[in-house]
Amino acid sequence: MPGAYEVVIGLEVHVELHTASKIFCSCPNKFGNAPNTNVCPVCLGLPGTLPVFNKKALELSLRAALALDCQVNPFSRFARKNYFYPDLPKAYQISQYEYPIAGIGSLDIFKDGELVRTVSIERLHLEEDAGKLLHDDANLSSYVDYNRCGVPLIEIVTAPDIRSSEEARLFLESLRRILLYTEISDCKMEEGSLRCDANISLRPPGTEALGNKVEIKNMNSFKAVQRGLDHEVVRQTKILDKGGRVSQGTRRWHEDKGLTSEMRSKEEEQDYRYFPEPDLPPVVVDDAMLKKIKNTLPELPVARYQRLMADYGLSAYQAEIITTERSLADFFEETLHHYSQPQKVANWLLGDVLKVINLDAKEIDDTLFTPIHLAELLDLIDGEQISGPTAKEILEECFKDGKMPAVIMEEKGLGQISDTDELAKVVAVVLEENQLAIKDYHEGNKKVITYLMGNVMKITGGKANPQLVTAMLKERLDK
Amino acid sequence: MTAYEAAQSLQRREVSSQQLVKAVYERIEAVEPAVRGFITVLEQEKALAAASRADELLEKGQAPSPLTGIPMALKDNLCTSGIPTTCASRMLSDYRPPYDAFVAAKLQAAGTVLVGKTNMDEFAMGSSTENSAFHITLNPWDGERVPGGSSGGSAAVVAAGEAFFALGSDTGGSIRQPASLCGVVGLKPTYGNVSRYGLIAFASSLDQIGPLTRDVRDAALVLDIIAGHDARDSTSVPREKEHYADYLGKEVKGFKVALPVECFGEGLEKEIKDVVMQAVGKCAGLGVQMTEASVPSTKYALPAYYLVAPAEASSNLARYDGVQYGLSVRDEENLLSLYWSTRKQGFGAEVKRRIMLGTYALSSGYYDAYYLKALKMRTLIREEFVKLFKDHDFIVTPTSPTVAFKIGEQKDDPLTMYLNDIYTVTANLAGFPAISIPCGFVEGMPVGLQVIGRPFDEGRMLQFCYCLEDLLGIKGRLATIDIKEGK
Numbered sequence: 001m002p003g004a005y006e007v008v009i010g011l012e013v014h015v016e017l018h019t020a021s022k023i024f025c026s027c028p029n030k031f032g033n034a035p036n037t038n039v040c041p042v043c044l045g046l047p048g049t050l051p052v053f054n055k056k057a058l059e060l061s062l063r064a065a066l067a068l069d070c071q072v073n074p075f076s077r078f079a080r081k082n083y084f085y086p087d088l089p090k091a092y093q094i095s096q097y098e099y100p101i102a103g104i105g106s107l108d109i110f111k112d113g114e115l116v117r118t119v120s121i122e123r124l125h126l127e128e129d130a131g132k133l134l135h136d137d138a139n140l141s142s143y144v145d146y147n148r149c150g151v152p153l154i155e156i157v158t159a160p161d162i163r164s165s166e167e168a169r170l171f172l173e174s175l176r177r178i179l180l181y182t183e184i185s186d187c188k189m190e191e192g193s194l195r196c197d198a199n200i201s202l203r204p205p206g207t208e209a210l211g212n213k214v215e216i217k218n219m220n221s222f223k224a225v226q227r228g229l230d231h232e233v234v235r236q237t238k239i240l241d242k243g244g245r246v247s248q249g250t251r252r253w254h255e256d257k258g259l260t261s262e263m264r265s266k267e268e269e270q271d272y273r274y275f276p277e278p279d280l281p282p283v284v285v286d287d288a289m290l291k292k293i294k295n296t297l298p299e300l301p302v303a304r305y306q307r308l309m310a311d312y313g314l315s316a317y318q319a320e321i322i323t324t325e326r327s328l329a330d331f332f333e334e335t336l337h338h339y340s341q342p343q344k345v346a347n348w349l350l351g352d353v354l355k356v357i358n359l360d361a362k363e364i365d366d367t368l369f370t371p372i373h374l375a376e377l378l379d380l381i382d383g384e385q386i387s388g389p390t391a392k393e394i395l396e397e398c399f400k401d402g403k404m405p406a407v408i409m410e411e412k413g414l415g416q417i418s419d420t421d422e423l424a425k426v427v428a429v430v431l432e433e434n435q436l437a438i439k440d441y442h443e444g445n446k447k448v449i450t451y452l453m454g455n456v457m458k459i460t461g462g463k464a465n466p467q468l469v470t471a472m473l474k475e476r477l478d479k
Numbered sequence: 480m481t482a483y484e485a486a487q488s489l490q491r492r493e494v495s496s497q498q499l500v501k502a503v504y505e506r507i508e509a510v511e512p513a514v515r516g517f518i519t520v521l522e523q524e525k526a527l528a529a530a531s532r533a534d535e536l537l538e539k540g541q542a543p544s545p546l547t548g549i550p551m552a553l554k555d556n557l558c559t560s561g562i563p564t565t566c567a568s569r570m571l572s573d574y575r576p577p578y579d580a581f582v583a584a585k586l587q588a589a590g591t592v593l594v595g596k597t598n599m600d601e602f603a604m605g606s607s608t609e610n611s612a613f614h615i616t617l618n619p620w621d622g623e624r625v626p627g628g629s630s631g632g633s634a635a636v637v638a639a640g641e642a643f644f645a646l647g648s649d650t651g652g653s654i655r656q657p658a659s660l661c662g663v664v665g666l667k668p669t670y671g672n673v674s675r676y677g678l679i680a681f682a683s684s685l686d687q688i689g690p691l692t693r694d695v696r697d698a699a700l701v702l703d704i705i706a707g708h709d710a711r712d713s714t715s716v717p718r719e720k721e722h723y724a725d726y727l728g729k730e731v732k733g734f735k736v737a738l739p740v741e742c743f744g745e746g747l748e749k750e751i752k753d754v755v756m757q758a759v760g761k762c763a764g765l766g767v768q769m770t771e772a773s774v775p776s777t778k779y780a781l782p783a784y785y786l787v788a789p790a791e792a793s794s795n796l797a798r799y800d801g802v803q804y805g806l807s808v809r810d811e812e813n814l815l816s817l818y819w820s821t822r823k824q825g826f827g828a829e830v831k832r833r834i835m836l837g838t839y840a841l842s843s844g845y846y847d848a849y850y851l852k853a854l855k856m857r858t859l860i861r862e863e864f865v866k867l868f869k870d871h872d873f874i875v876t877p878t879s880p881t882v883a884f885k886i887g888e889q890k891d892d893p894l895t896m897y898l899n900d901i902y903t904v905t906a907n908l909a910g911f912p913a914i915s916i917p918c919g920f921v922e923g924m925p926v927g928l929q930v931i932g933r934p935f936d937e938g939r940m941l942q943f944c945y946c947l948e949d950l951l952g953i954k955g956r957l958a959t960i961d962i963k964e965g966k
């Protein structure tokens with residue numbers, strides 16, 4: 001029976017740093033170029049070449065360490081991790097081993113605004129990425145693309161603190177949010193700029209000793225992580241229920257089949273023969289440098305989430321969604337520089353604005369719609385110059401060409417009719433043509449007002465001020 | 480004739496660089512069969528083209544360095560763009576790097592003229608150049624004997640007059656020992672003084688590039704060209720540019736020299752000791768103070784070296800896997816056999832031996848007992864050196880415990896072969912500069928004397944050696960090659 005065991009999960013997350021150039025050479029750090037175009041003798045590992053550490057990668061790794069409350073080590077150093085694979089041109093990966101750039105840290109994970117757990121981070125270290133193998137199954141050949149070789153990575157290793165697949169996903173979501181806020185990485189799992197392996201074991205509830213653990217690789221989305229772990233819980237539970245032992249090792253997740261299969265057992269684990277990288281001096285980080293980086297850190301998502309609730313009276317749900325992306329939270333607060341009612345801004349942002357953005361799968365930054373647009377739109381509504389439905393129409397227009405709402409309103413003649421004389425004429429016409437409805441009304445069917453309103457709107461092209469029309473209709477009918 | 484003397488003639492326009500190059504190629508043609516110091520001799524037209532550019536500059540009085548127009552050679556583990564760079568290994572027998580090593584670029588910019596790439600022990604592992612995958616090199620002083628190694632080709636071509644100077648690399652004595660055995664000057668600079676960019680790595684924390692020359696002045700002139708900071712080598716030390724040649728000719732009175740007892744005892748041939756001590760005795764005439772000293776940790780140097788160097792080598796040489804460049808043996812269609820066959824066929828016995836030794840030393844479970852312990856010994860050695868250098872300017876030792884040995888004599892006895900490095904490895908482990916200069920002969924074979932200095936004190940080290948060389952009166956002697964006996 002699943003759930004009879006306590007689930008123990010630790011994550012190893014690899015994050016590509018958002019630098020202009022690679023970690024040990026000056027090649028561009030770019031995704032999606034033609035194979036083997038972003039390469040040089042250094043990242044190809046040609047004989048005689050030497051690495052030079054990119055200071056920007058150091059800075060970003062320190063930002064990450066500070067954002068995750070990690071203890072930064074004043075002295076760290078690179079080490080070589082030795083193994084043979086065609087995507088690794090030097091046959092060793094420059095990584096960190098004994099002396100990582102940062103140690104113990106933590107990350108709080110929330111669900112529906114409630115703190116679920118504080119997950120300890122064991123270490124954060126810098127390393128270079130490897131290339132990619134491209135398989136041509138038809139010709140039974142493989143090719144190597146070295147573009148990714150030397151892309152800077154940080155590896156974040158958590159303690160085995162996570163207790164469910166859902167918590168694992170929540171951890172990754174909040175980690176991603178932090179890394180996006182701090183502009184450390186673009187965190188695109190589909191492009192491999194964020195990758196996650198998980199260690200999972202089960203144990204009887206109330207026991208301390210860890211069960212045999214299995215490492216799961218090849219989970220390429222947050223959903224895959226949750227599914228992969230769910231599958232593994234079921235698989236291991238079955239084994240334990242039968243009195244068996246889970247065999248330690250590494251397993252691969254197959255997204256299509258929805259199952260894991262063994263890659264290698266513990267006995268086959270490689271000896272990486274780590275030793276200090278002699279080509280690079282130790283990395284020394286002093287207080288002044290840390291202080292400088294600390295000063296450039298933006299407000300982190302959790303702090304902002306709490307502040308948005310406190311300062312603007314947002315609900316946990318609203319604050320949660322608005323802080324998902326830093327750009328959205330920035331947009332929200334910037335709008336409030338031009339417009340004073342936070343609830344209205346939040347409602348519009350979370351409703352119609354996000355709807356339009358999600359259609360294009362964009363971030364709000366990447367659109368032509370600015371906080372000034374939203375503020376002006378809300379002013380037009382407040383001033384009863386446009387109706388709600390018209391506002392939505394104008395909103396969509398803003399996204400198309402970036403024109404200001406008032407301009408669109410003018411150009412398209414979308415302004416709301418609040419002129420009582422003009423409206424009175426229309427109301428008169430409508431009543432004239434609907435004698436039956438008037439009769440119904442007087443017999444007690446008050447709903448006909450809606451019907452009559454519909455007719456007014458039809459004639460005015462939806463621009464009539466609904467409150468005014470309602471009042472006028474009532475006045476005439478009740479006479 | 481030394482490089483300096485030739486350069487003087489060039490600058491006075493008594494001779495042209497093209498004439499020098501032609502003379503060197505004639506010499507190569509005449510003696511190379513009896514020396515076999517080169518793996519690649521450049522096409523003469525190419526060298527002449529470079530020489531004519533040098534001549535133009537000399538003619539205009541715009542020579543970029545004091546050695547403009549001088550023909551020289553590079554060890555074949557220094558990358559030269561488009562020119563084969565083989566490390567004397569089957570693994571790289573067809574390899575042409577797409578770029579120039581820092582030192583190659585510097586020498587080119589200085590207007591010197593490359594004539595060839597010199598033979599060496601495969602991947603610089605060895606002390607006799609017998610580990611070259613292509614051919615052995617013969618000692619120009621006696622064709623029955625080895626030139627030393629691993630920069631044996633560089634030492635031999637300089638001694639034989641096939642180049643005015645050459646560069647070598649020194650990981651445990653690979654410049655100084657062959658210099659000693661071939662009767663030339665060989666300088667290993669301070670670790671970090673010369674960029675390693677483009678030197679095909681053997682043991683990264685020990686490797687340094689340095690000159691092999693006919694006298695001390697030439698060594699200073701070459702070092703002036705190749706030393707200095709390079710941003711592409713993170714272990715290269717940024718410091719103010721030195722002018723080593725300016726130190727030459729200055730007085731050395733009052734310099735304090737230590738003679739470590741550990742380097743004059745057991746294992747040193749008596750005749751060598753006598754020659755070295757005689758030379759040392761002459762120093763007294765220079766007003767130099769000589770004192771015996773003890774560096775007890777010296778006894779750990781060789782074991783530490785033979786753990787650290789193979790460990791780093793096992794990692795540095797892992798990239799030769801047949802995937803991207805170099806030898807690629809694809810007899811079976813799977814990855815493991817590609818690795819296996821390529822490395823089996825590509826590497827020679829000594830390289831394999833050291834890769835295995837290094838892999839073992841780094842293995843989990845053995846790391847602490849071997850590699851880590853070796854690092855500790857290394858720290859100890861460095862500390863003892865630092866202490867000794869508090870009251871001394873230099874340490875003087877023999878360079879090698881023997882003169883050049885017979886070809887084949889030690890080939891199958893790696894442990895005896897490793898003892899060749901006994902006096903030289905310490906400087907590499909400590910990262911200190913060291914130089915070997917000829918100090919006499921035993922049975923017609925040259926004997927070298929080693930001077931170790933403080934880090935980045937190459938200037939005064941050269942200053943001292945320049946005086947000593949003058950006193951010994953054997954400078955710049957070309958080897959007496961018996962061309963007819965050449966093999």
Ligand SMILES: [Zn+2]
Pocket residue numbers: 022025026027038039040041042043044150
């Ligand atoms: Zn590159």
